Amino acid sequence: MNNYIRIRKYISDYPETTVNGIYHKCFLSLLADTGARISEIMYIEKANVNFNNCEILLTQTKTKEDRIVYFTETSKPILKKMIQVKNDSKYLLYNIDKNRVSNYDDIRYILKQVKRQLNIKKLHPHMFRHTVATYLIESQMDLPSLMILLGHKNMETTKRYLHVSKKHVKKGYSDNMNKL
Structure with a gap:
């Protein structure tokens, strides 16, 4: 990013x-x-x-x-x-x-x-596509909306584009687990 x-x-x-x-x-x-x-x-x-x-x-x-x-x-x-x-x-x-x-x-x-x-x-050009998809997911866009935006026919194709950062995963974990 x-x-x-x-x-x-x-x-x-x-x-x-x-x-x-x-x-x-x-x-x-x-x-x-x-x-x-x-x-x-x-x-x-x-x-x-x-x-x-x-x-x-x-x-x-x-x-x-x-x-x-x-x-x-x-x-x-x-x-x-x-x-x-x-x-x-x-x-x-x-x-x-x-x-x-x-x-x-x-x-x-x-x-x-x-x-x-x-x-x-x-x-390369396709890296922009991956980065936009990752950014949108990390910004809380739902997968069905992303699938439509990217023009995919099925969810499995969209999931291949997800390269969620470790920092984002850790923040999500901390934000949710610290509520316990």
């Missing part, structure tokens, strides 16, 4: 002075906020971003079923800036330099920069 907090700070401070900066910050913000798969993030349609409710309708999902994911108020400004970047694509994440929809090479490049600048040894 420590690296996740460092990465969120990095995202917050990421420069937005160029179109690439907006693109990179938006990509990272979506990874850090939504818990969505990278393949789902790459195909977010501009029309499916609801700023009033801080939610995104994902229409290209692994399960082939539409679902809603959420983003934080903090990410709202960068998503708005990304939508305002001029291009003819219906997709939110469009690589202006390469004149194409985003792809895995783009996120690998962005994460390589993050790793280097924050001196993190291991970082």
